[in-house]
Amino acid sequence: MRTFGYVRPADAGEASARLRDGARAMGGGTDLIPQLDRGILPSDEVVDLRTLGLSGIEHSNGGVRIGATTPVAEVERDPGIGERFAGLRQAAAAVGSPQLREMGTVGGNLCQQVRCWYFRHPDLQCWLRGGETCYAQIGDHRKHGLEPGDCISVAPSDLSAALLALDARVETTARQMPLADLYRKATDDRRSTLTLEPGEFLTAVEVPRAPDASAYVIAGERAAWSFALVGVAAARFGDDVRMAAVGVSNLPRQIDPADPTRDLPGLDMTRWKRRLLETLASDAGAAVGR
């Protein structure tokens, strides 16, 4: 049921302390508020991180640093990003709807929960939510991942694919690390796909250097406003093409441009996504001149 407190923390220390006490971090609230309404990972308090001055885009030394609470729409509109990180701009433009891009933050996008329709079901408590069963595996998983596992839902963040291909790093209140290290598979003991510790939250994401070319391509269920069935990002640094995909695995995943579906056999209802992944990898490769 929806009753919770709302806190604008004075500083990162207060925010961390409240998060350690069980509050949930809020950026734009577009993922969090519906979760609280449906009783998904409920909490008595939300902590608004937007008041901590973590918003902004800085270009320097060929790279770019984006504050965690920067609205996704600002990434989409930033001329420097459009010029030098086309793939990141395209990924930002692929996020949700225009309103969700205005509200949603970069950090929130990277840390959003899976969109699995069982995870989000108000009357079911699936394995990822701490329950016993991955309903998707025994149920309807037409939009799920291409590899078996305890949870077969797919990583949804368009930005994560683009940033992974760009070799981005993230900063948290506690450390710096490659973006890839922000994610891990959920385990029986720890039902989360994020490596963040209690009280820890993202403060910024940094792309150290601009690629020679980058792109993000998405296939959705309609022409606009659709989470990616599959999304593929590519970035070319000289002859080196790096690719990452969402919509295929539990985590945003680096893929081999020469063999994008390697280790992604597909499940009963998702084998069709292999073809989609191959097509999009080919399109993304072509877009960066591979």
Add this chain to the structure above:
Amino acid sequence: MQVRLTINGQPHELDVAPHRALADVLRDDLALTGTKVACGEGTCGTCTVLLDGRPVLSCLTLAGACDGSELQTVEGSTPLLERLRAAFTAHDGFQCGFCTPGQLMSAAALLERTPSPSREEIRVAMAGNLCRCGAYEGIEQAVAAAAEGG
């Protein structure tokens, strides 16, 4: 909690519970029922309002988080909104009209930022506002007509 807001140019001071959505506060506390709620979970765009000029979903916006903000709703009157109203009327950019307040807000946000949008830009900017009656052709034409040089 106490919240100070400017709504359509008028200052308001409100006492709201921290979990309450801006949409509910507008509709139930302030009787500004022009803003409609169709899904309540951020998927349809019906409840779109302009928060400091940005189109946001008032169903997912906490009223408590809007302290100090400027808000524009369909009840407001600006030259741009009037132009959009006339264009939606002339191009039949609605049928039942339930999504119309949100459509107008998204259109106003687009034209504030991009006074002469291309057809593609209109489609991108309006894609978050569902219209189940299917008035999209009229909406697209209306936004184009209300644009500079339209």
Add this chain to the structure above:
Amino acid sequence: MTAKLVKTEAVVEGRTEVRWTLVEEDDTPEFEDGAATRPIGEPTPRITARARTTGSARFTVDIALPGLLEAAVLRSPHANARVTSLDLDAARAVPGVRAVIGPGEGPENGDSPLSDTPGFAGAAIAAVAADSADAAEAALAALAPEYEVLGFVTGIDEAFEKHDFLVDPTEHERGDPDAALAAADITLEASYIAPAQLHNSLEPHAAVADWRDEGLVIWSSTQAIYDARATVAEAFGLDPERVRVICEFMGGGFGSKFGVGPQGILAAELSRRTRRPVRLVNSRREENITAGFRTPAKMDYTIGASADGRLQAVEASAVMGMGSGGWAFPVLEPVKSIYACPNVRLMVAPVRQNLGPSVAFRAPGVMEGTFGFEQALDELAEKVGIDPLDLRRLNHSEADPESGKPYSSKHLLECYDRAAELAGWAERDALRGDGRIRRGMGAASQYWWGGGGPPAYAEVRVGKAARPAITVGLQDLGTGTMTACAVIASERLGIPVDAITVYAGDTSRIGHGPFSGGSMTLASIAPAVRSAAHHVRTEILGLAAEMFEIAASDLTLEDGEIRSVDGTLRQPITEVTGKLGNAWISGSGSRGPNPEGMNVNTFGCQIAQVAVDTGTGRITVERIVAVHDIGRVVNPMGARSQVMGGILQGIGFTLMEERVVDPTTGTVVNAGLEDYKVPTIADLPEVVCEFVGDPDPHLKLGVKGLGEPPVIPTPGAIGNAVAHALGVRLREAPYTPRRVLEALGA
């Protein structure tokens, strides 16, 4: 004015209803050929536009009364269960809670919408009314229900194997299909599967009830204020005149909002108990699990034809997934009624499932049935080696193939010709290409009723300032009926549309108006409005004749003026009406019966052009040509909007919309608009829309309906276009990337 009771027939979505109705004499002259009809036939913006664009339009969800209570409903999370424990007292003890009702409780004479044996996930168990939505929600939590979970059936096949029918299966036969099939030169078998499409009107089902000593006032988002009134009055044992149903504006219904719904019954009961106004509004999730759906159907066709493509026999069967309610929507009607075919057998099996009730959805049955049959016909055309449109022309029927009765008007052949011309049909094979993107073009026919019928009453009043007021007992669900009424009256009164006000959506104002459905509304009300306006016109001209000493027959009303035919007199109408003081001239009109011995139907043809990305499986509808025969077009602007809306819902059905039920738990997993996709503005194709055919000569004013027709042929046309593009036919809608890629071997 003399009135009499007459017996009349009207076809409501395929069901013939015989009614006794009170009809007034109608002496309104028909238009002579070539006579000016303006503004009828001219594009007219909606008269409600200002209200709809300023936020002042009041929908049911906006009604706030002093002391308003918010209601909420406890719903079963299980597909089938027995409630073993429910703490009503705990809910009553929650601060701010004013009433709690549990299973079996409700109106005295009506069935309770609340049950302790919920038969689907979403079935209502208890309802509460409280000072705030938060308090109501807290009360639901306090109910702390416990369940014994029971077995369930949600799959259509499984329900069919169990022979668990919601409605008795039916069989219909004409001729000797077995013999004809055995003798046919060509036979073909084809199967199609239609999904459960969810209405998703953006305004949820909602009611606000205010039980007062003098009677019950209920605001309802309803397509039928009079049906709503009858239901509530009967359930609560009230005289109908003591129930007032109001629906000022409504945010779409598409068939899902007939009557007052459980929202109205529950809100009224809670208001009766608390003597406070009560508002009950569905959440989006409640909309999608309880408020209805287009019945999914598995359709099998066996077609026998002559070597040149003449239909000899069709045997068709359909299994329809009804969930827990609904009527047997005419899913095989297209087989029976579009083409000349002497031998037909139709078998329909409506099965019961542990799901919410199916509810009529814009052209119920017929749209999904057309999707299947029109594709089967294209398969036949291919087998015969004939152009698909030529196959349809070859099997054209001049009279109703079932009864042999003539049509009041039929211009279907003209629709084919005009659509083909507008679409560039002759060059369609040149579109296809052999690269990653394949293009194709496909056609489908449209058949529907739409003649309307009585009862329908209208009143027109004109006062001092000559600003007419029209009162009709209908509701405008967004189609533009109120604007069309103003257009029709404007022609008779010679007063511009923007000076006219239309009062609708209130049972306390005037007698019965038509419901908004079945493509019947305008065809029903239009003659009544015209007749009422004509009476006022006659009276104004009579007064003018006395005043100006010119024979009334030499006077006319135009552009707000009284004019003599010879041009010597031009005076504002207010010269006459200005003498009225606070009185007014009023006229009433009623809808007369339909012509006897003939069928009233609408027809049409749509041609779709699609592009299929064989790499991603995404289908883009690039263009739809829509040509429909709907008799006289009152407002071309509103008519085009109706066509656009139908086409977009048809695109949704064909490409993306599908309720998904979890096989393990029996619950709907995509009950929100994130996973249940409806088209956005980015999915909008180019649409070329024309209407053919003169006003129907056998109907007053010649108006037929348009609500349903445009949605009917869109899915079949897209399906045929996709098959033309790919050379592969997809059997199950929606044609998602997954189904396309799987059909292509992925």
